[in-house]
Amino acid sequence: MHTSLQVTIASRELLQKFIENHTLEQLNTIPDGFKNNIIWNIGHVIVTQQLLAYKLSGLAMMVTDEMVAKYQKGSAPQGSVSQEEVEAIKNLLFTTITKAQEDLDNGLFQNYMEYTVSTANFTLKNIEDAMQFNNFHEGIHIGIIMQLRKFV
Template sequence: MSNFVADQLGFVRRQAVDYVRNINDPASEIIPTGLKNNIKWNLGHMYVIHEKFAFQLTGEETKYPANFNKLFDPGTKPSDWTTVSPTLSQIIDLLNEQIERVESVLSSKLKEEINPHYKSSTGLNFTNVEQLLGFLIYHEAMHFATIKNIKSIIDSQIMSLH
């Protein structure tokens, strides 16, 4: 994709995936005191919201793995999970595959209008593919920052035990 918005979206996704690549599965499931989600939830949530904004709202085929909405939709949290969650490695594979799908399916459709137009819960209006992907840059970066914060808390707790 040779478009600033699309390039930035790919950049943010790759940064997040590279950051979590060496985190083990048990660490990805730690919920620091005072928070309600963990690293794994944030990554799965990024996947679910990306599916909605990049594919569902643009009329493209979606790929929601079994139970992903139940596990990672807005408002969900790991303490409510009643089903086994995917491994961190599985989520990373899905995130990599998803950004490749965005690049191959949507790269030539950035200026295409979406119908119906979409108004977010925060009042933002989206009328084309590029605007949806632009929002995803913000969303991904926000959750990447949350992941980094959670890892920092976990690391400091581990260090204080030694």
């Protein structure tokens, strides 16, 4: 699990740079031909990690139900995100992973409800599967963000 979390941290460092290197307007821009924007993709990976690791383990998430509704699979941006919300998302990039590491170290992830992901038609059976798949998922969204930034 240590390697998997190190990969997640590296992913989150890239996402942090996208936030820091783009204006609020750029983060909120949805270019022609796209369904979402940079900040939605970043919020989405945070929410997805929380759902895959915590909700499917029956544990409390660090994100609100409102944030889940706004960034979960199948959602799309509904207007611009404020600078305050960008800062909250930026903060969650690392606090969620630090908490996951602590909870893994403390053995909190005892139960896991199996879940078949639509992206790869693969069934997650435990927290290890969830964390590994999460890295794959974040990689997909980093690729999308790399495309988006060309047009903002």
